[in-house]
Amino acid sequence: MKKLMIIGASGHGKVIEDIARLNGYQKITYLDDRWEELKMLGMNVLGKCSAIPLYINEYQFAIGIGNNLIRKKYYDIIHEKNGDMPILIHPNAVVSSNVKLEAGTCVMANAVISTGCEIGKACVINTAATIDHECKLDNCVHISPGVHLAGNVSVGELSWIGIGSCVIQGIVIGKYCIVGAGAVVIRKVSDNTNVVGNPAQILK
Numbered sequence: 001m002k003k004l005m006i007i008g009a010s011g012h013g014k015v016i017e018d019i020a021r022l023n024g025y026q027k028i029t030y031l032d033d034r035w036e037e038l039k040m041l042g043m044n045v046l047g048k049c050s051a052i053p054l055y056i057n058e059y060q061f062a063i064g065i066g067n068n069l070i071r072k073k074y075y076d077i078i079h080e081k082n083g084d085m086p087i088l089i090h091p092n093a094v095v096s097s098n099v100k101l102e103a104g105t106c107v108m109a110n111a112v113i114s115t116g117c118e119i120g121k122a123c124v125i126n127t128a129a130t131i132d133h134e135c136k137l138d139n140c141v142h143i144s145p146g147v148h149l150a151g152n153v154s155v156g157e158l159s160w161i162g163i164g165s166c167v168i169q170g171i172v173i174g175k176y177c178i179v180g181a182g183a184v185v186i187r188k189v190s191d192n193t194n195v196v197g198n199p200a201q202i203l204k
């Protein structure tokens with residue numbers, strides 16, 4: 001039986017549960033630091049996130065947390081204990097056959113990932129985002145719903161590309177960046193920089 005433990009039982013975790021069911025997982029449970037409250041509400045939460053080691057051999061793991069830094073924290077804990085983090089892809093996503101995806105990455109419904117892309121570990125490619133040819137995403141990147149990355153865009157680790165934004169071809173977005181909702185990125189974004197607007201400008 002395919003068994004999945006989802007870390008984090010909020011909205012993002014529930015979306016992952018849906019995808020896991022569509023991928024044939026029969027037993028899906030959660031760990032969440034608010035476990036007592038969530039259990040009272042009827043959710044199948046077995047304990048706090050600190051209980052990960054208890055389940056490391058019995059379950060595969062997915063991290064249902066949109067925040068990049070917190071997702072990375074749990075990725076590192078599970079990885080260090082040799083836990084298994086599958087790549088989860090919604091059956092209605094379109095992923096080219098030569099895309100490279102790494103452990104713990106989740107691709108939501110109606111996302112499109114085009115030929116030659118390389119997507120790192122524990123990334124989120126959220127609902128209806130499109131990532132065109134030969135983009136490179138480093139670890140723990142979150143591409144929010146409805147984002148469009150044109151061809152040959154690269155995104156550094158732990159960067160968050162906000163809902164509905166778009167990035168023209170060949171742009172480099174550094175590490176630890178935030179691209180605000182609806183932004184249109186037409187120039188390089190340096191590490192540790194937040195940008196918003198059309199054309200995207202540095203948020204001071």
Ligand SMILES: CC(=O)SCCNC(=O)CCNC(=O)[C@H](O)C(C)(C)COP(=O)(O)OP(=O)(O)OC[C@H]1O[C@@H](n2cnc3c(N)ncnc32)[C@H](O)[C@@H]1OP(=O)(O)O
Pocket residue numbers: 066126144145161162163178179180181182183194195196197203
């Ligand atoms: C399934 C899911 O739910 S996935 C989640 C999807 N969610 C997102 O993508 C959210 C992306 N987040 C944003 O766009 C946020 O507004 C951020 C991160 C860019 C900025 O957030 P904060 O740091 O809290 O900024 P704050 O709200 O204080 O705004 C600061 C200034 O920037 C402006 N600003 C903030 N966001 C934007 C934006 N997206 N576009 C243009 N201007 C913006 C504000 O109007 C404000 O301007 P002012 O100082 O002239 O009043």
